[in-house]
Amino acid sequence: NEKVAKALEGAVIVNKGTFGSSELADMLYFETIGQDEVEIELIGLCTDICVVSNAILIKTKLPEAKVTVDPSCCAGVTPESHNAALQTMKMCQCVVE
Incomplete structure (x- = not known):
């Protein structure tokens, strides 16, 4: 799709072999x-596995960064685990819109 290709121009792709990517957090x-101000927005699948893992890794590496998660652009294994992951991220000082 041309729209997707255009949106990805200049994108850095991190191939991760596990739930969270320390390579992404380091990068x-x-x-x-x-x-002075760093803002990072996370979206993806699965909220309750990959998104929460990367949010915690990023907040650990960049504790002063504003890490935001858009729940409407994420999906969990179940609605309950999706919501639990969002709550976990809120408790770890991530912003859940």
Whole structure:
């Protein structure tokens, strides 16, 4: 699809072999050194596995960054586990819109 290809121009793709990616957290850390305000938005599948894992890794590496999760752009294994993951991220100082 041409729209998808255009949206991905210049994108950095991180191939992760597990739920969370320390490579992604490290990359974001090094790319944002010296920036006063850092905002990162996460979306994806599965809220209760990959999204929550990466949110926690990123908040650990960048504790002052504003990490936002858009629940309407995520899906969990079940509605209950999706909501539990959103609550977990809120408790770890992520913003859930």
